[in-house]
Amino acid sequence: MNYFFTLRFLTSFILSLIIVYSCSKNGGGTAAPDPCSGVTVTISGTVNNPTTIGGSDGSIVASASGGSGFSYNINGGAFQSSSSFTGLAAGSYTIMARNSNGCTGTSTFVVVNPSNPCTTVTIVVTGTVTNPTTAAAANGSIIAAASGSTGFTFSINGGAFQSTGNFTGLGAGAYSITAKDGNGCIGSANFTLTAPNPCTGLVITVTATLTNPTTVGGNNGSIVASASGSTGFSYNINGGAFQASGVFSGLTAGSYAVSAKDINGCIGSGNFILTDPDPCTGITITVNNTITGNTPCQANNGMVTAVAAGGTGTYTYSLNGGVFQASNIFSNLGPGSYTITAKDVNSCTGTSIPAIVNNLPEGPLFSQVKAVLQANCVPCHNNSQSEGGMNWTVDCNIVINRDRIRARAVDANPSAMPPTGLLPASERQKIINWINAGGKFTD
Numbered sequence: 001m002n003y004f005f006t007l008r009f010l011t012s013f014i015l016s017l018i019i020v021y022s023c024s025k026n027g028g029g030t031a032a033p034d035p036c037s038g039v040t041v042t043i044s045g046t047v048n049n050p051t052t053i054g055g056s057d058g059s060i061v062a063s064a065s066g067g068s069g070f071s072y073n074i075n076g077g078a079f080q081s082s083s084s085f086t087g088l089a090a091g092s093y094t095i096m097a098r099n100s101n102g103c104t105g106t107s108t109f110v111v112v113n114p115s116n117p118c119t120t121v122t123i124v125v126t127g128t129v130t131n132p133t134t135a136a137a138a139n140g141s142i143i144a145a146a147s148g149s150t151g152f153t154f155s156i157n158g159g160a161f162q163s164t165g166n167f168t169g170l171g172a173g174a175y176s177i178t179a180k181d182g183n184g185c186i187g188s189a190n191f192t193l194t195a196p197n198p199c200t201g202l203v204i205t206v207t208a209t210l211t212n213p214t215t216v217g218g219n220n221g222s223i224v225a226s227a228s229g230s231t232g233f234s235y236n237i238n239g240g241a242f243q244a245s246g247v248f249s250g251l252t253a254g255s256y257a258v259s260a261k262d263i264n265g266c267i268g269s270g271n272f273i274l275t276d277p278d279p280c281t282g283i284t285i286t287v288n289n290t291i292t293g294n295t296p297c298q299a300n301n302g303m304v305t306a307v308a309a310g311g312t313g314t315y316t317y318s319l320n321g322g323v324f325q326a327s328n329i330f331s332n333l334g335p336g337s338y339t340i341t342a343k344d345v346n347s348c349t350g351t352s353i354p355a356i357v358n359n360l361p362e363g364p365l366f367s368q369v370k371a372v373l374q375a376n377c378v379p380c381h382n383n384s385q386s387e388g389g390m391n392w393t394v395d396c397n398i399v400i401n402r403d404r405i406r407a408r409a410v411d412a413n414p415s416a417m418p419p420t421g422l423l424p425a426s427e428r429q430k431i432i433n434w435i436n437a438g439g440k441f442t443d
């Protein structure tokens with residue numbers, strides 16, 4: 001039966017030492033003395049850590065004392081004569097040494113990764129940017145510099161590292177510059193190279209040859225546009241899709257905006273107006289009037305009836321430049337001169353020659369009555385006397401007061417006129433005939 005007594009000393013982060021007291025003896029009291037009694041196998045060692053973090057090139061070189069003829073194993077593996085164990089990653093390893101008498105000791109060694117040299121380093125990359133001179137040119141540059149450490153090399157967009165921070169021949173775009181110091185510690189910065197606006201100072205002019213529709217409302221108008229001031233133009237109309245051709249056809253009358261876009265997307269525009277042909281060209285609208293004369297001594301009842309021809313569709317009519325109306329008849333007109341204008345559906349107009357509305361002539365029955373009054377009444381009913389307010393030398397006074405004339409001169413109501421007695425029946429009959437016929441100036 002073996003007895004083990006283990007005492008661990010941790011001497012540093014790279015070296016642990018376990019001193020093992022090992023004693024074995026045979027079971028019986030009469031057996032041979034235990035060769036390990038009083039023997040202490042002690043293992044010291046040198047630990048070489050991996051050269052990189054996560055690397056597996058670490059090693060432990062052990063050295064045992066407390067006997068001779070040592071062999072070694074690691075982590076309970078097979079014994080070997082060499083005390084050197086290589087190819088080790090970071091970790092804890094137990095080395096056992098066994099001497100020629102079989103007495104053993106163990107010691108645990110800790111292999112650790114190297115410390116990260118970059119944790120305390122901050123590398124700042126700065127740069128001077130020169131933009132390319134045109135959108136297409138690759139003549140921009142970034143002159144980068146780094147601070148925070150030493151021994152820098154530089155890489156652009158993850159490419160190979162180079163000794164200088166000068167990167168030339170660059171087009172517009174975004175770039176990432178990485179600086180790496182002698183320990184492999186890195187810092188990065190992003191730079192953007194912008195091309196100058198190709199449209200600045202550029203004037204694109206759009207001109208066009210216009211063809212108006214040949215009929216009113218027709219859609220056979222066209223715009224043939226061309227642009228100057230740049231190259232590689234495409235065209236659109238009224239904000240539509242751009243097309244290679246500047247020809248836009250099938251257009252109705254209206255206002256159109258044509259834009260031209262050059263190879264760099266710079267835009268110029270022009271506004272163009274297509275107009276319908278004048279629908280009145282070649283159209284002559286005539287207006288002929290039928291005139292009805294005015295009857296004097298009454299509210300105006302003259303009338304003009306217009307008839308238009310030569311235009312399109314139905315007409316509206318205006319009297320003396322007034323509001324157009326649907327009716328071609330203007331009534332309640334007094335004597336005077338009137339012009340009628342007719343307008344067709346295309347707003348083409350024509351105007352009549354002046355329509356003269358005259359007073360209608362005196363009628364024969366009125367003339368007879370007038371003669372009766374001149375002969376029998378005017379001696380009293382005249383400009384200077386106007387008996388009873390009546391002056392029969394004014395024609396319209398006769399017309400307006402015809403009922404009173406009949407009452408006095410025919411019916412003697414309330415008393416006869418002339419006061420000296422009623423006129424002969426034949427004369428009175430003239431008054432009756434006129435009034436029965438209507439009693440107007442024209443009767």
Ligand code: HEC
Binds near residue numbers: 373387389404409415
């Ligand atoms: C000699 C003068 C004299 C003659 C002629 C005369 N009148 Fe008169 N007339 C008068 C006088 C005066 C009055 C006003 C008194 C009255 O109304 O009786 C009058 C009044 C009237 C009136 C207004 C009164 C009413 O009833 O409305 C009428 C109408 C009228 N005469 C008609 C005639 C007619 C028509 C004649 C001719 C056929 C005529 N007179 C001839 C003297 C005359």
